[in-house]
Amino acid sequence: LSIRRILxxxxxxxxxxxxxxxxxxxxxxxxxxxxxxxxxxPARLVTRVVCIGPAHPSASYLxxxxxxxxxxxxxxxxxxxxxxxxSERAAFAxxxxxxxxxxIGPASEQLAAAGDKLAARAxxxxxxxxxAAGGEVHSHELARELAERIGFPLLVKAAGGGGGRGMKLVExxxxxxxxxxxxxxxxxxxxxxxxxxxERFASHARHVEVQVLGDGAGNVVHLGERDCSVQRRYQKxxxxxxxxxxxxxxxxxxxxxxxxxxxxxKYRGAGTVEFLVDVTRSDxxxxxxxxxxxxxxxxxxxxxxxxxxxxxxxxxxxxxxRQVRAESWPEGCAIECRINAxxxxxxxxxxxxxxxxxxxxxxxxxxxxxxxxxxPRCRRSTxxxxxxxxxxxxxxxxxxxxxxxxxx
Amino acid sequence: MTRIDGVASNLALHSDVLxxxxxxxxxxDTSYLARLLERRVRAAVRxx
Numbered sequence: 001l002s003i004r005r006i007l008x009x010x011x012x013x014x015x016x017x018x019x020x021x022x023x024x025x026x027x028x029x030x031x032x033x034x035x036x037x038x039x040x041x042p043a044r045l046v047t048r049v050v051c052i053g054p055a056h057p058s059a060s061y062l063x064x065x066x067x068x069x070x071x072x073x074x075x076x077x078x079x080x081x082x083x084x085x086x087s088e089r090a091a092f093a094x095x096x097x098x099x100x101x102x103x104i105g106p107a108s109e110q111l112a113a114a115g116d117k118l119a120a121r122a123x124x125x126x127x128x129x130x131x132a133a134g135g136e137v138h139s140h141e142l143a144r145e146l147a148e149r150i151g152f153p154l155l156v157k158a159a160g161g162g163g164g165r166g167m168k169l170v171e172x173x174x175x176x177x178x179x180x181x182x183x184x185x186x187x188x189x190x191x192x193x194x195x196x197x198x199e200r201f202a203s204h205a206r207h208v209e210v211q212v213l214g215d216g217a218g219n220v221v222h223l224g225e226r227d228c229s230v231q232r233r234y235q236k237x238x239x240x241x242x243x244x245x246x247x248x249x250x251x252x253x254x255x256x257x258x259x260x261x262x263x264x265x266k267y268r269g270a271g272t273v274e275f276l277v278d279v280t281r282s283d284x285x286x287x288x289x290x291x292x293x294x295x296x297x298x299x300x301x302x303x304x305x306x307x308x309x310x311x312x313x314x315x316x317x318x319x320x321x322r323q324v325r326a327e328s329w330p331e332g333c334a335i336e337c338r339i340n341a342x343x344x345x346x347x348x349x350x351x352x353x354x355x356x357x358x359x360x361x362x363x364x365x366x367x368x369x370x371x372x373x374x375x376p377r378c379r380r381s382t383x384x385x386x387x388x389x390x391x392x393x394x395x396x397x398x399x400x401x402x403x404x405x406x407x408x
Numbered sequence: 409m410t411r412i413d414g415v416a417s418n419l420a421l422h423s424d425v426l427x428x429x430x431x432x433x434x435x436x437d438t439s440y441l442a443r444l445l446e447r448r449v450r451a452a453v454r455x456x
Contacts, residue, residue: 204437229438230425237418237441238425244434279435337426343416356414374414 010082015042078102114291134199160193164234210258216268224330302334336386
């Protein structure tokens, strides 16, 4: 099976990223672009652009039927969903499958299991992966009982999705009811699923995640871990690999747990298993699985030498993990900074506007992933600067050079 | 060196994190950034 033409069902820097790998592989690309993105940087990198509707995502990038018709109408044989938008929607993957399109990602039933946080907790339990105390709640009374058992502070979390939406920190029992109502309303609006669950809150834990690849037949490999503890309101700001200061034993336990989870699902494609880690107790527990390529994948690519988009395509073609296994042991270290258009003077509120001038960092080991160019309106500016090196001292200099205010 | 003109960005925050001793030691937890931002606010108040 050989993929000839891929519909990129996304925009921004991930569309650029996918288009570049496809170009290297000699695969034609069609960009599904809203009216606002027809002249964007990714639109100039692809073979063809097809307009899928108005600028607002709810009228374009979030319409499964429209995207499938765009793929069929342009004779694509596969769809790459990127991240965000429909990338983790089982219904979208299923619709692609029903129309004979290759969905470059997990099978629809795997997406359903990983995307539903409660189903994912059940898979983790079956795989013997430690879980934080918690569970689903169906009434305020049951929630109070469970909360008393878990202890405060705790988190109310959405079962239908992540990214901090539908998530509330509760420090006192008297705030629980309001938090449940608010979280359910947010979750319903964001994911079309108002179910919520409670989970013990670890205030001083680290967020460590393991990159995995699976062939869909039960064979899975990992490409090491990333530390994503530098977060603001559950949004990652800086990611690095390997996670600093983990013992060899704890690192191996995390890798093994991620592989057990992915193998249990017979996972297909690229995914990330996320953990909260208490280094002082040498303990960890499962958070969730992101069943897609991650924003922070470049740091893993930098140390593993694996092109994760190419690996996704090879797996979707049925080539399995042969290419990955030969070269996948991570070496060196890498760090990534997410530069966002947000205003520090106004509590980091989004600050869309016109980018008048940009200067990117350069030099050995520095990589910039972006779709931003000067002049056009910058609606959703995210720039990722990553640096890699075999030595931590060298990487400190490189990352300062890349993201610092001036040359050191 | 990165420079972006025309829109506000979190570039200065990255500079602060990369220059911060606690971050440089490695192994910060998920409450780190909130602590750093608090320190920034306190420092700004001190310096008027």
